Amino acid sequence: MDKTYSAFIAIVGRPNVGKSSIINRLLGQKVAIVSDKAQTTRTRIMGVFTKGVNQFVFVDTPGFHKPRNKLGENMVKAVGSGLSDVDAVMLVVEAAPKFNFNKDNLPAAELELINEIKRRKHKCFLVINKVDLLSDKEELFEIITAYNKLYNFESVIPVSALKNDGVSIILDEAKGFLKESVHYFGSDDITDQGEKTMVAEMIREKLLRSLDKEVPHGIAVDIERFFERDTVDGEPILEVEATIYCERDSHKGIIIGKNGSMLKKIGIRSRKDIEDFFGIRASVKLWVKVKEDWRNRQGLIHTFGLD
Secondary structure (H helix, E strand, C coil): CCCEEEEEEEEECCCCCCHHHHHHHCCCCCCCCCCCCCCCCCCCCCEEECCEEEEEEEEEEECCCCCCCCCHHHHHHHHHHHHCCCCCCEEEECCCCCCCCCCCCHHHHHHHHHHHHHHHHCCEEEEEEEEEHHHCHHHHHHHHHHCCCCCCCEEECEEECCCEEHHHHHHHHHHHHHCCCCCCCCCCCCCCHHHHHHHHHHHHHHHHHCCCCCCCHHEEEEEEEEEEEEEECCEEEEEEEEEEEEEEHHHHHHHHHHHHHHHHHHHHHEEEHHHHHHHCCCEEEEEECCCCCCHHHHHHHHHCCCC
């Protein structure tokens, strides 16, 4: 019997640097939701890529930030958990940050992450995302030099997750961290997330992309019913019923929209993703309820699977 090999690689970085986009590209399939809102990823997500005797498990973590509520504290804890028991760490930074790049004043969150990686004595490689946004490619050399002064990275890989440029190099680099080991996931598995969790995240992604300002951060999605049945024509259909929780009555009105227009749009867009993922027709029914300040209520955070 052939020997098998595996590698667990944590993906860490500030919010919105493109960690989830990278993991989706690596797997060739969407397992992590993506939006332009900070802190889109709330929990640790494992993405699995198996090729022959090699299995890579990429541990996607929430963006590292200063927490402002109990949910934020849980998200930061998820980053620390993601750094445990891994074979290597992928630190993702962005080549074209919203702040002006200053080699002597890198973001505090990244410095804290690098110090934690040092403390744990992890092997780490640096991925610089969004290089397609650099107007002057010589800036890339300055960015690489600044980060190399902070840590002895195994390698530095410039990529554009948006254009799928350079992402395959990450897999080549990951091969260096493989160890002889059993495969912890089946050859067809792509994530450790359950189907209901995946569906809840698909719906939340559509909310993040459709709503403005502070509303999306106070939203959670709970799947009430999730089952497959046959129609009268004998065609399988997936029935999804979900409740969207928000923190204020005013937010509830925004989510529902005039005459239910926003909620209807969210349902239609979510249904398309669900149908594409499961390969069958789907019916999506959504309700909206208010749970004030739920992000500071540990019981509700647990109910929503965010602890």
